[in-house]
Amino acid sequence: MIQTIKMAYRDLGRNRRRSFFSALALGMGLALLLLIASVVKGEYRGAMDSSIQLQTGDLQVMAKTYDENKTSLAWEDLVANPDQIAAQIGAMGQVLAATPRLYASGIAGAGNQSVGVRIIGIDPNSAGNDIFHRAMTGGEYLTADDRSGVLMGQTLAKKLGLKPGDSIDLLVNTANGNTDEQIFTVRGIFNTHTPGFDQGSLFMPLAKAQAFTGTENHASVINVLLKNIDDTGPVAAALTTSQYRVQTYLQANQILADTEAMANSYMAFLYLIVLAITATVIVNTLMMAVFERTREIGILSAIGMKASRIMAMFFAESGLLAVGGILMGLVLGSVMVALATRYGFYIGDIGMTGLLLGDRIYAYPAVSDGVVLTVATFIVALLAALYPAILAARLEPVQALHSGD
Amino acid sequence: MDVAKVENVTRVFRIGKVETAALRGVNLTVESGEFTALVGPSGSGKTTLLQLIGCLDQPTSGRVYINGKDVSKLSRNQRADVRRGALGFIFQFFALIPTLTAYENIEMPLLLAGEKASARKARVTELLDAVGLSDRAGNRPDQLSGGQQQRVAIARALATRPSLILADEPTANLDTPNGQQVMEIMTRLNQETGVTFVFATHDPRVIKYAHRVVTLRDGCVVETAGEEKIAAGV
Ligand SMILES: Nc1ncnc2c1ncn2[C@@H]1O[C@H](COP(=O)(O)OP(=O)(O)OP(=O)(O)O)[C@@H](O)[C@H]1O
Numbered sequence: 001m002i003q004t005i006k007m008a009y010r011d012l013g014r015n016r017r018r019s020f021f022s023a024l025a026l027g028m029g030l031a032l033l034l035l036i037a038s039v040v041k042g043e044y045r046g047a048m049d050s051s052i053q054l055q056t057g058d059l060q061v062m063a064k065t066y067d068e069n070k071t072s073l074a075w076e077d078l079v080a081n082p083d084q085i086a087a088q089i090g091a092m093g094q095v096l097a098a099t100p101r102l103y104a105s106g107i108a109g110a111g112n113q114s115v116g117v118r119i120i121g122i123d124p125n126s127a128g129n130d131i132f133h134r135a136m137t138g139g140e141y142l143t144a145d146d147r148s149g150v151l152m153g154q155t156l157a158k159k160l161g162l163k164p165g166d167s168i169d170l171l172v173n174t175a176n177g178n179t180d181e182q183i184f185t186v187r188g189i190f191n192t193h194t195p196g197f198d199q200g201s202l203f204m205p206l207a208k209a210q211a212f213t214g215t216e217n218h219a220s221v222i223n224v225l226l227k228n229i230d231d232t233g234p235v236a237a238a239l240t241t242s243q244y245r246v247q248t249y250l251q252a253n254q255i256l257a258d259t260e261a262m263a264n265s266y267m268a269f270l271y272l273i274v275l276a277i278t279a280t281v282i283v284n285t286l287m288m289a290v291f292e293r294t295r296e297i298g299i300l301s302a303i304g305m306k307a308s309r310i311m312a313m314f315f316a317e318s319g320l321l322a323v324g325g326i327l328m329g330l331v332l333g334s335v336m337v338a339l340a341t342r343y344g345f346y347i348g349d350i351g352m353t354g355l356l357l358g359d360r361i362y363a364y365p366a367v368s369d370g371v372v373l374t375v376a377t378f379i380v381a382l383l384a385a386l387y388p389a390i391l392a393a394r395l396e397p398v399q400a401l402h403s404g405d
Numbered sequence: 406m407d408v409a410k411v412e413n414v415t416r417v418f419r420i421g422k423v424e425t426a427a428l429r430g431v432n433l434t435v436e437s438g439e440f441t442a443l444v445g446p447s448g449s450g451k452t453t454l455l456q457l458i459g460c461l462d463q464p465t466s467g468r469v470y471i472n473g474k475d476v477s478k479l480s481r482n483q484r485a486d487v488r489r490g491a492l493g494f495i496f497q498f499f500a501l502i503p504t505l506t507a508y509e510n511i512e513m514p515l516l517l518a519g520e521k522a523s524a525r526k527a528r529v530t531e532l533l534d535a536v537g538l539s540d541r542a543g544n545r546p547d548q549l550s551g552g553q554q555q556r557v558a559i560a561r562a563l564a565t566r567p568s569l570i571l572a573d574e575p576t577a578n579l580d581t582p583n584g585q586q587v588m589e590i591m592t593r594l595n596q597e598t599g600v601t602f603v604f605a606t607h608d609p610r611v612i613k614y615a616h617r618v619v620t621l622r623d624g625c626v627v628e629t630a631g632e633e634k635i636a637a638g639v
């Protein structure tokens with residue numbers, strides 16, 4: 001065994017450049033897969049994270065009849081006394097923040113432009129809305145008693161040509177099925193780096209939103225952030241009552257989970273392609289080795305080396321190439337993943353509806369994929385050695401000895 | 406005891422539709438301790454016969470026995486076992502493994518035979534000494550002269566103490582002094598250890614070392630001569 005590996009090592013050393021580049025090709029394939037796996041993982045984690053932070057929370061409590069796609073404002077579809085309920089939920093040990101939100105659809109107009117928007121009534125002081133406070137890029141954040149101020153996403157402000165202090169005309173659907181219209185002042189502008197959110201969201205204090213839409217002491221949902229996302233199930237169970245239903249982040253982000261599953265199956269396909277290329281490189285390298293060393297194989301066979309041992313030599317060569325390549329790949333891949341995790345890639349607004357993708361993708365180290373890919377690369381390298389090894393073992397000693405005469 | 410016995414052996418090579426009968430019914434018995442030369446014109450079948458005795462190839466018909474055992478119908482792996490246990494080879498080209506040192510080349514058959522490290526070391530050291538290359542143990546083949554390489558090959562052939570060593574034109578690629586040295590080493594080892602040698606050659610200077618000469622022509626043994634005749638220069 002040790003002798004076989006020693007010989008394999010020296011045989012690889014006979015053509016250092018070829019061995020190096022074969023191992024490098026294998027390593028680059030692995031590194032590339034590690035990077036892609038980590039980027040995709042990071043993308044979906046990021047999307048899930050933004051969705052939770054900006055929109056769905058870890059869970060939301062809502063009236064049994066509330067349909068978030070219709071943005072109903074009818075009182076029976078809403079949560080009554082939301083502040084009180086939010087305070088109760090907020091008192092639970094696992095809960096980080098619980099805050100009411102009122103969603104209404106409307107049209108924002110400025111100059112001769114108008115755009116459909118989602119008006120969101122929030123409690124500016126709740127920790128659950130800190131993310132918006134932190135995302136402020138201009139003007140001022142809201143105060144709870146502001147009666148005429150709104151916050152809007154940077155993308156929306158740009159589209160309407162607005163800056164803090166400018167006026168904006170808002171038309172909104174109301175609880176009784178009519179519309180209402182009022183002039184507001186742009187108090188501040190935020191940028192969550194999530195184009196899908198920033199282009200259509202407009203905040204105002206909850207009290208003002210309730211007054212504007214005629215929903216009085218009601219909210220659409222109580223948005224809940226937990227200290228630990230793993231508590232979602234038990235907390236959701238505890239909060240479900242005859243009156244209210246609870247939607248967890250997983251239920252709210254079903255599309256995201258589905259697209260991730262689909263992306264993963266595409267990835268598996270990509271893995272296979274790259275691994276097939278890796279296999280081709282190994283097969284090619286070993287075939288060349290078999291042809292170059294035909295006579296030596298004949299000599300070894302003549303002095304009594306059995307077919308199995310001749311095969312073992314080529315498996316050992318392939319195994320060593322794989323180990324070298326995997327080490328290079330892990331180093332290269334880790335560096336690339338680390339950079340992509342730290343700095344990310346700017347993708348701008350790729351305009352996937354239904355997903356809140358950030359304008360920058362950050363990788364997230366896909367450790368378990370990395371382990372699987374490393375093992376798979378090694379196995380593929382060994383399998384790739386099978387054909388050249390069989391070819392070498394099948395050589396008739398007489399023919400092999402006379403090759404090159 | 407017969408080390409090798411060849412009975413009515415034919416070997417026909419077929420390339421496409423052309424058949425070449427390299428051997429046409431050869432009978433030969435090699436006894437233990439012989440030092441025998443196989444001579445004959447080019448194409449007479451010397452190499453083919455050595456390969457059949459050496460279990461590197463199989464006869465088209467007839468039988469080959471090594472140490473009394475019929476080897477003409479063995480599987481590849483069984484033939485490899487016979488080669489490893491009972492036979493040693495010396496080739497015209499210096500058939501060493503270029504990545505291994507002189508020491509490691511000689512050690513290889515012992516490794517394949519599963520010898521223990523200490524036994525291998527003792528044997529390789531002894532053989533390096535026997536072929537006068539103790540100071541070259543760590544050299545790779547490309548750091549050795551042709552004569553030195555061939556001496557390493559002789560040592561390797563002897564490593565597992567086979568009963569028969571087959572050498573195909575062992576001196577053909579050597580100059581006269583080196584060829585003589587190789588033949589002298591082979592002769593000495595034959596006398597000291599009793600190992601049997603059969604070698605093919607064209608070279609009259611090599612034939613004179615033989616105790617017995619077997620002449621092939623057109624795939625048949627046409628003459629075998631003992632020492633008296635060789636000495637008489639017939
Ligand atoms: N693998 C082969 N395929 C086809 N024909 C072969 C093969 N090996 C040998 N022959 C033929 O068999 C005959 C005997 O060849 P062999 O090599 O045994 O002769 P030889 O006595 O060793 O000759 P030389 O002195 O030139 O080495 C020749 O006609 C040769 O062409």
Ligand SMILES: [Mg+2]
Pocket residue numbers: 451452453573605
């Ligand atoms: Mg020949």
